[in-house]
Structure formats: structure tokens, C-alpha cells
Amino acid sequence: MSTSRADAxxxxxxxxxxxxxxxxxxxxxxxxxxxxxxxxxxxxxxGMAFAGGxxxxxxxxxxxxxxxxxxxxxxxxPAWWGQRLETTPELGGSLVCxxxxxxxxxxxxxxxxxxxxxxxxxxxxxALRTDLVERRSTFGELLDAHxxxxxxxxxxxxxxxxxxxxxxxxxDTAFLVARVPDGQRADDGTTEAVEARWWSPAHALASxxxxxxxxMAPTLRTLQEIAExxxxxxxxxxxxxxxxxxxxxxxxxxxxxxxxxxxxxxDWETAADxxxxxxxxx
Numbered sequence: 266m267s268t269s270r271a272d273a274x275x276x277x278x279x280x281x282x283x284x285x286x287x288x289x290x291x292x293x294x295x296x297x298x299x300x301x302x303x304x305x306x307x308x309x310x311x312g313m314a315f316a317g318g319x320x321x322x323x324x325x326x327x328x329x330x331x332x333x334x335x336x337x338x339x340x341x342x343p344a345w346w347g348q349r350l351e352t353t354p355e356l357g358g359s360l361v362c363x364x365x366x367x368x369x370x371x372x373x374x375x376x377x378x379x380x381x382x383x384x385x386x387x388x389x390x391x392a393l394r395t396d397l398v399e400r401r402s403t404f405g406e407l408l409d410a411h412x413x414x415x416x417x418x419x420x421x422x423x424x425x426x427x428x429x430x431x432x433x434x435x436x437d438t439a440f441l442v443a444r445v446p447d448g449q450r451a452d453d454g455t456t457e458a459v460e461a462r463w464w465s466p467a468h469a470l471a472s473x474x475x476x477x478x479x480x481m482a483p484t485l486r487t488l489q490e491i492a493e494x495x496x497x498x499x500x501x502x503x504x505x506x507x508x509x510x511x512x513x514x515x516x517x518x519x520x521x522x523x524x525x526x527x528x529x530x531x532d533w534e535t536a537a538d539x540x541x542x543x544x545x546x547x
Contacts (some may be wrong), residue, residue: 284364286326287442289497299465300495303513305451307458320478323371330403331362333415336406340418349422350439360439361417367403370397372451377413384446396469419443421504426483427513442504444497466492482514482527
């Protein structure tokens with residue numbers, strides 16, 4: 266991933282909190298020689314202001330309405346999530362709410378259900394998703410209207426990535442893992458994507474190497490990490506033991522462009538944490 270130096274702000278933009286979800290499942294009939302693990306990916310519309318044309322996990326920015334009545338919350342509480350994601354209890358809760366809301370808005374998977382019951386697929390889901398996207402209702406109102414509870418216990422923390430200071434649009438993004446509940450299916454119903462489907466991590470990585478798809482650095486690194494596992498259960502078990510600390514990629518100048526450098530890359534120690542503004546002729 267690179268950004269033009271001309272687009273880099275003189276003063277770094279404050280990152281906007283966001284959440285993204287690695288939806289995983291096991292392929293019931295994997296091709297010979299391929300592990301069953303699959304992950305859901307979307308290719309974003311090319312003209313979008315952020316990550317246009319990129320293949321990404323479902324997710325988006327935290328909304329001011331991403332606050333849930335404690336009575337509608339089941340599983341580890343916001344304080345627990347704040348500690349897990351190295352942030353405040355308030356933001357920890359909002360990140361989980363945003364993750365669940367965005368997953369429902371973008372691919373129709375609802376990580377919520379009746380209290381004491383399994384996650385539920387709602388018959389009027391398409392209309393409810395549209396209401397959320399167009400901000401005619403909030404996710405909390407949806408839970409109230411259908412007497413549902415948010416199932417924070419169905420999520421696991423994976424990572425936290427912060428866009429480098431050089432970028433004009435920045436996000437502080439929590440990466441969470443969830444399985445698709447029984448009886449539900451992920452779809453391509455979002456207007457933000459031109460394609461959405463299940464991939465094996467190895468196939469996605471091979472497609473990236475062949476330049477058939479484009480991946481941002483955090484997506485690439487995350488796919489590399491989950492590709493080390495064979496099943497959805499293996500990914501969940503790995504998530505339990507991961508240390509989550511914010512990762513801010515560094516940058517390296519390549520002429521008039523800026524290349525992203527990740528921890529563990531050969532140039533990590535010599536790359537800059539930020540860009541020093543240059544004159545127009547430099």
C-alpha cells in the first residue's frame with residue numbers, strides 16, 4: 266500500500282475508531298489438498314474515498330450511536346473489551362457494537378439473538394439493514410424492537426491497526442473474529458462492494474501475488490496469519506492467546522511515493538514513523 270507524498274498532511278490526522286470482522290467458517294467440501302478454513306472478503310467500489318478497489322474484511326467506522334444498553338449485552342462486557350483492545354471501556358464497547366452492526370449492514374450476518382437463544386436471522390433483514398445504513402434507526406433500536414441481545418461472546422479479538430500518520434484518512438481499527446452462526450449466510454448485499462464471497466486464505470494470498478486483487482497492509486498481514494491455521498476452531502483458539510497492541514505501519518520514501526513497512530520487514534528499523542513535510546520542488 267502506498268500514498269502519494271503530495272497527499273500527505275503536514276499535521277497528522279487524528280485516527281477515527283473503526284472495527285472490522287474476520288468472518289470465518291469451514292468449507293464443508295474443500296478442494297483436495299486445501300484446508301477447510303474460509304474467510305469472507307469484499308472488493309470495495311473503486312471510487313470510494315478510502316480503500317477504493319481494495320479487497321477487505323467487512324467493517325467500518327464507529328458511530329456515535331454505537332452504544333448499547335447493558336440489558337441488551339451478553340458476553341464479556343465493555344470494560345473487558347477495553348482491556349483486551351488496549352483502549353477505554355467506553356470505546357471497547359463501541360468497537361464491539363460497531364463490529365456487529367457493520368457485519369449486519371454489509372453482509373447480513375447478525376451476531377445477536379433472543380436472550381438465552383441462538384443468533385437469529387431476521388425475516389425483514391434487508392429492510393432493517395437499509396434503515397441502519399441510511400441512519401433511519403440505530404442498532405440499539407433494532408435490538409429493542411426485536412427483543413434481541415448483542416452476543417459479544419461470539420467475537421474474539423485479533424489485532425489493532427492504526428493508519429500511518431502520512432495518510433490523509435486515518436483509522437484506528439480493531440480486528441475481531443467471528444463465525445457465521447448456523448442458519449445464516451453472508452451475502453453481497455452492500456452497495457459498498459462490487460464483489461463479496463468466501464475465500465481460502467491461501468487462495469486470497471495467491472490472488473494478491475498474481476495481482477488479481479489488491480490488499481491493504483493490515484489485510485495482507487492478517488490473511489498471512491490466519492493462513493497458518495486449518496479450521497475456524499483453530500483461528501478462534503489462536504485468538505484467545507494473541508497479545509493485542511496497536512500497530513502503526515512505518516513509511517519509506519520511494520521517489521515521490523511512500524511505501525508502507527510492517528513490523529518484521531527488513532526495512533522496519535530504518536523506516537520513519539512519520540513524514541517530514543517537503544517543499545514542492547523536493
